[in-house]
Amino acid sequence: FSFSDKIIEQINSLQYLDWKFIKEKALMARPGGYGSFMWRVIYWAQILIAFFDNNFIIILTGEGIDSLTKANRDMYSFLYTDPHNDFVKILVEYGVLGFSLFAFLLYRFYSFLGKRMDILLILVIPLFFDNMIVNWSYNIVFLLYLTYFYKVYIPKR
Numbered sequence: 001f002s003f004s005d006k007i008i009e010q011i012n013s014l015q016y017l018d019w020k021f022i023k024e025k026a027l028m029a030r031p032g033g034y035g036s037f038m039w040r041v042i043y044w045a046q047i048l049i050a051f052f053d054n055n056f057i058i059i060l061t062g063e064g065i066d067s068l069t070k071a072n073r074d075m076y077s078f079l080y081t082d083p084h085n086d087f088v089k090i091l092v093e094y095g096v097l098g099f100s101l102f103a104f105l106l107y108r109f110y111s112f113l114g115k116r117m118d119i120l121l122i123l124v125i126p127l128f129f130d131n132m133i134v135n136w137s138y139n140i141v142f143l144l145y146l147t148y149f150y151k152v153y154i155p156k157r
Helices: 006-015 019-026 036-053 055-061 086-112 116-131 136-156
Strands: none
Touching: 006 036, 019 036, 036 055, 036 086, 055 086, 086 116, 116 136
């Protein structure tokens, strides 16, 4: 295999996947300098540490819609961009209850479509590494794939 320098940098950044290192960088509010993947992991840890410092009611119900956007810096002063992770965003904005409902919805959707690995990958990986819920191009491609899947596989069930 021949990888570009960017991919090699990302692979090399995996050496920093150590909770002590991640927590230290998150508490210092310094996620950058270790590649895009590690930036995300440290940034997510930063957000989750701040979120779980809240009281029980906030953890249960969330901070509120769009509390992780650029416009809202009251609760998370270290934010300079969105979390690039829909799971973190949903957990913080809607709390454990909202996240549980979202996870249940994903599971039901996955089950309805026959528990296929391709559906799971198309659902989970983009939600984990970007903002797919609000990404129009992803949603169109996903809906086209679901339409194709429904036409080909559902009548056979």
